[in-house]
Amino acid sequence: MAYNYPPEKLSVYLSDDGGSILTYYGMWEASLFAKHWLPFCKRYNIEPRSPAAYFSQSDGHQELCTPKEWSLIKDMFDEMTERIDTAVMSGKVPEEIKARQKGFHEWNQEITSKNHQPIVQILIDGKDQNAVDNEGNVLPTLVYMAREKRPQHHHNFKAGAMNALIRVSSVISNSPIIMNVDCDMYSNNNDAVRDALCFFLDEEMGHKIGFVQYPQNYNNLSKNDIYGNSLQVINEVSSAKL
Ligand SMILES: O=c1ccn([C@@H]2O[C@H](COP(=O)(O)OP(=O)(O)O[C@H]3O[C@H](CO)[C@@H](O)[C@H](O)[C@H]3O)[C@@H](O)[C@H]2O)c(=O)[nH]1
Ligand SMILES: [Mn+2]
Numbered sequence: 753m754a755y756n757y758p759p760e761k762l763s764v765y766l767s768d769d770g771g772s773i774l775t776y777y778g779m780w781e782a783s784l785f786a787k788h789w790l791p792f793c794k795r796y797n798i799e800p801r802s803p804a805a806y807f808s809q810s811d812g813h814q815e816l817c818t819p820k821e822w823s824l825i826k827d828m829f830d831e832m833t834e835r836i837d838t839a840v841m842s843g844k845v846p847e848e849i850k851a852r853q854k855g856f857h858e859w860n861q862e863i864t865s866k867n868h869q870p871i872v873q874i875l876i877d878g879k880d881q882n883a884v885d886n887e888g889n890v891l892p893t894l895v896y897m898a899r900e901k902r903p904q905h906h907h908n909f910k911a912g913a914m915n916a917l918i919r920v921s922s923v924i925s926n927s928p929i930i931m932n933v934d935c936d937m938y939s940n941n942n943d944a945v946r947d948a949l950c951f952f953l954d955e956e957m958g959h960k961i962g963f964v965q966y967p968q969n970y971n972n973l974s975k976n977d978i979y980g981n982s983l984q985v986i987n988e989v990s991s992a993k994l
Contacts, residue, residue, distance in 0.1 A: 753786050753892050754793045754801035756942040760878055762892035763925035767913045771865035771898040773856045776873070777845040778836045779896050780852075783875040785832050786894075787885040792825050793942070794889075800940035803829045855898070871898040872920055893925055910934075937968070967991055 753764055768775045785803070793801055796816040800806055807826060816822065839845050850857070855871030863869075876883050878893035885891055899916035901907055908915070914932065921927070929952060933939050941947075948964045951957070967986045 753894065754790050754798075754942060755945045757945045759790075759890045759892045761927070762945070763878065763895065763921065763927060764892055765895045765897060765917055765921055767917055768896065768898045769901075769907070769913055771856075771868060771871070771901070773845055773850070773853065774840055774843070776853055776856070776871075776896050777839055777849050779894070780849060780875060781832050781836055783894050785828065786876075786891065788825060788828055790891065791885050791887045791889060799942060801942045802938060802940045804833075805938070805940050865898075866901050867903055868898070868901055870900040870916075870920075872896070874924065878925075895920070895924060939966075 753759075753762070755762060766775070766779055789803055792798065798806055798816075800809075807829060853871075853873065855869070855873070859865075859868065873896045874893065875896060876891050876894040878891060883891050897917065897920055899907075899913060899920075906912070918930070921930075929949070931939075931945060931948065944966070948966070951961050951964045954961070967983055969983070969987065970981045973981050
């Protein structure tokens with residue numbers, strides 16, 4: 753949501769194939785935190801833009817802003833993390849969340865995460881005039897989705913999820929370009945969307961390009977990197993600085 757990109761042109765969809773109210777709750781918390789985090793990122797050009805990544809590697813306000821302002825946002829993030837962790841540990845989300853989210857209400861012995869109607873919830877509607885951050889700036893649209901699952905129909909893994917996302921997003925935002933981030937991937941560079949668009953909008957080659965793939969970078973490489981996962985040739989030679 754904090755990409756360096758016009759927020760009115762950005763819509764974020766989270767596809768929850770696990771169909772978990774805990775995931776929904778975490779996202780709801782994030783939608784509130786975004787109202788403070790996004791203006792903070794933009795004002796001080798914070799990088800990386802994921803608050804978890806930023807706070808884990810930053811050891812102070814680094815003269816970006818007043819210590820008071822820095823602590824305020826850090827405390828807000830820590831308190832949110834704690835509320836989410838508590839919910840995960842106990843398996844219980846606050847009552848108001850349950851009341852808001854009718855989809856999960858109906859779940860019983862027959863209606864489960866493997867057999868249920870679709871749940872689509874627009875957490876932030878970019879078209880709503882009141883959907884602004886705490887400085888009054890427009891926010892990107894934010895949507896939670898647990899696609900329909902039926903035992904008699906195969907869900908087709910990632911492709912099935914992408915298919916359902918294309919259909920749902922065509923009704924809500926209908927944007928011409930889709931970016932996919934797997935559930936075990938991060939995209940923390942605030943220019944990633946803008947940079948990818950340079951390929952699609954290239955005056956000479958743009959019309960021939962349908963797909964742009966970023967190289968993957970891995971955490972926790974082994975010391976000798978026997979499988980070459982650091983992808984040195986890609987990262988340091990052919991796509992250096994990408
Ligand atoms: O039922 C599913 C299964 C997967 N996914 C999504 O698809 C991604 C990739 O699926 P996974 O089974 O984790 O495959 P990986 O081996 O982790 O991923 C590599 O291999 C996949 C199969 O070739 C590619 O689709 C991926 O982009 C590539 O990173 C996941 O992170 C999820 O975001 C779903 O939404 N629903
Ligand atoms: Mn994966």
